[in-house]
Amino acid sequence: MSSSENSNDKVVVGIDRLSDGPMHTQDPFLFCVYHKDQYPAGNGKMEAPRRGNGADFNPNAPYRMYHGEKVPGFPQHPHRGFETITATLDGIIDHTDSMGNAGRYGEGDLQWMTAGKGVVHGEMFPLIHEDKENPTRFFQIWLNLPSKSKMTEPAFVMHWGSETKKVKDEGGADVIVWVGEHKGERTAMKSPPNSWAADPENDVGVVFYSLKPGGKCEIAPAKGGKATNRFLYFVEGENGKQFVSDVNVPKKHGAEIVGDKTAVLENRSETETMDVLLLQGKPIGEPVASHGPFVMNTRQEIMQCFEDYQRTRFGGWPWEKDAMVFPADKPRFSLLNGVEELGK
Missing domain, CATH: 2.60.120.10 (Jelly Rolls)
Incomplete structure (x- = not known):
């Protein structure tokens, strides 16, 4: 970004190095x-x-x-x-x-x-x-x-x-919407009833973007605008080739972005896939x-x-064990309140 650019026009407002363990997060x-x-x-x-x-x-x-x-x-x-x-x-x-x-x-x-x-x-x-x-x-x-x-x-x-809601973005990105939405494509999956995410007004999102070499993908403004915290985790990609709204994000770094503007992910690598996780939500705003x-x-x-x-x-x-595992040949399943369901 040029030094003359108005700070109010910035999409990226901070870049942090990601730790090898628990990474930086924002409320909620x-x-x-x-x-x-x-x-x-x-x-x-x-x-x-x-x-x-x-x-x-x-x-x-x-x-x-x-x-x-x-x-x-x-x-x-x-x-x-x-x-x-x-x-x-x-x-x-x-x-x-x-x-x-x-x-x-x-x-x-x-x-x-x-x-x-x-x-x-x-x-x-x-x-x-x-x-x-x-x-x-x-x-x-x-x-x-x-x-x-x-x-x-x-x-x-x-x-x-x-x-799970999966979207093939026209710019060359495969998008997985675990929570929330991408360009109006919203997951139908529900959170537990008392979750902060259960209220759509809290604008919680967990979305994964995988960009092919040369891929580009827009992230639309958050429904909550400036009130929504947003952070991007660049977990896979070529150093020096990862960008969000023309700002280079080094390898193993993350970018805080504003909620009221479109953010543009861009993978300028010719060989490496770029994987990015978005976490967003309105803050709870209570002591932790x-x-x-x-x-x-x-x-x-x-x-x-x-x-x-x-x-x-x-x-x-x-x-029977502290470290409980099931037989190797058992398929994916969920046992909830005594009722077993096979994976789909």
Whole structure:
């Protein structure tokens, strides 16, 4: 941009480097991680050779075990006061929780869980293929709950990839609308009932853009205009060739954009695909107090979270293992309130 350009005309108002773990987010979001792991073929027990020390997040390794001992992933752990949105591109995830719900999902599916007053869940990445590698790629996003909803009943929703709104943009972009809309193409999938996203006025969006070399794609102004926070995560692409409204965004960086103007994504690479995630929403605008898996409004409420979890275990753990996985030949499924549904 030229120095003479009026700041009121700017689309990009900030650029931040993305961390290798949790990335910068804006209200109403709390946390966003881009997981990309090139897991090897499984050993018959869906396991990977052990890496790291039980807290393995090394970005330079071909894959991470996270907190898994033999199967990668996150064995049972508690949450309260927010929601998790797990949006998959590649790979398989096995879910279990303290409500007795479960699922195997991936390859474009999205799982949305409201922790509310408290839930314990596990997310494991079983290596179901023995004859080929098991690459995994997905986003995990934490969406805050307003104070009035922090102690709501937990909820669990599965959205299958076949039901996801996919748009072939004329400029050379493949768009996945997980939450919200792209150029009037709106997902029909619903959020849990007490989510901040349940009210269309809150303008929540989670949209993924994959631009072919030379591709270009417009992001229309947000319905909420200036009141909507918007942030773009450039997670894949060629350094020096990624642009939003003619502003270069370096590799592993993100761009804050204004809500009331059209933003133009452009991939000027001749060889590399550019992948970008958009998170947007009107801010909740309340104090945030967090510690580990708990997000409330005050430190006193955080202390109460720990006391409640120690006393109740948020309903206990009904599964036989902390790191629960299902048989390798079990298809994608959702078990909700005792009713099992196969993936679509």
